[in-house]
Amino acid sequence: MDITYHPITLHKKVPLTISRGTRSQSTNLFIQITADNITGYGEATPFSIGDQTQTTDNITQDLDRITEGISYYHPLDRQIIEESLDQIAPCSAARAAINVALWDWLGQKVGLPLWQLWGLDRQRIGPTAVTVGISSPEDAIARIRRWHTDYPDLRSIKIKLGSPAGIATDQAMFSALQSEFRPHDKISIDANGGWTLEDAKTMATWLAERNVTYLEQPLPVSANHQLGELKHHSPLPIFIDESCFTSRDIMPLAPYIDGINIKLMKSGGLTEAYRMIHTARACGLSVMFGCYSDSALSNTALAQLSPLANHLDLDSHLNLKDNPFIGAKLDLGRLMPNEQPGLGITHQP
The missing domain is CATH 3.30.390.10 (Enolase-like, N-terminal domain)
Known part of the structure; x- marks a missing residue:
């Protein structure tokens, strides 16, 4: 080859x-x-x-x-x-x-498209989240309004917190955004390991009172040993991202978390992503999919497995000026792979 x-x-x-x-x-x-x-x-x-x-x-x-x-x-x-x-x-x-x-x-x-090759049902694909990064309250509001304008059917929003300025800054940004949330919006939080254990406990309770769905990577990887204590105190489900690359990382942390975030670039591809899904299920955990600065190619690839995921965050290509591929398309807020064979992508210069 x-x-x-x-x-x-x-x-x-x-x-x-x-x-x-x-x-x-x-x-x-x-x-x-x-x-x-x-x-x-x-x-x-x-x-x-x-x-x-x-x-x-x-x-x-x-x-x-x-x-x-x-x-x-x-x-x-x-x-x-x-x-x-x-x-x-x-x-x-x-x-x-x-x-x-x-x-x-x-x-x-x-x-055959990959989702069909694996015998999956596209109708089970849930909404993909779009991301609002750490910023001032005013800029965060502008960002979420742009998302709603560009993609009015979106139903899931991920808010990035863990500001180096502290949790008061996180709370101010989130509070400003609350008036922009629509009744059907599903809200999740990703701290990217930006909190201490005590801050994570405080924020988990504070965010749960504001109808957040789950909390992703609240602690840095170096604080994996504190996940058990956080889970004991948190009213929100705890997902890990940076703490989990492959299926080998799941079982040691499974008792202390509620779910994992699978990304193609961490896992090493669709084969290991599929293995991670079933390992997580065997451990009683939920599964979410995420992305880095991926184009539509990688997000379309992971969308092939999306019927097996509880939560989706495959939005990076929606924020690109230059996207070299066309693939899965948004349908009522869901990133839906098509019926073309393989990934179903088309290259565009």
Whole structure:
């Protein structure tokens, strides 16, 4: 099989600020795997979580090693390709790009969209959240109004908190937004590890009184040992994101949480994402899907598995000025994959 890739810099319409900083653009790697006159597409998005930093340069170097190690196999040689990738041990974003491209190729080969290949029911897909980043109350209001204007059918909103300025600043921003929430809006909170245990306890109670649905990554990864105490005091379900990359991370933390956030770039692709879903279910946990600065390619890929998720946050491509692919489309606030084979994506220059 022939493997090629190239970088594209994607620019956000509105820069996104979280507890760790602000991002306005991202240089992603787009992958093509071709065999039997069929081309599958994948994407690798750089991201940074503490000591887990995967840059465009890191990803490129790992894709070079992957190409050298697996290009002489056929896309149907999935078992040996997976074993080879285990030995190469690339960063998770590079592995995700290869894995998604192989799934896209397979779906096209058999003439089925991936959701149908897996026997899933698209009608079970719930609304995807759109994100309001950390900002002043005035800017937060402007952002949510823009979301409502651009996508009036949206029904789920994720608010980023964990401001370095403290929880009083978080409360002021959230309070300002409350008048903008519509009766049917589902509201969730993501602190990106920006709170201490005591602040997380305070905010969990405060937010529960304001009809928030769940709380995502309230504590930093270094405070995983405090999740049990937080869960004991929190009236809100606790989901983890940065604390959970693959299925191996789930069981040790399962007693202290209520759910996990699966992202393609953390998991290493759709194969591991599928494994994580069933591992989480076996542990009695809920499942949500999330994204980084991904294009429509990666969000369409994860949308194929969306009938299996409780909560969805696949909105990054909706905030792009330049989106190289068209794929799953919003329908009544739900990101719905189409009936085309594979991922069902179309490349646009």
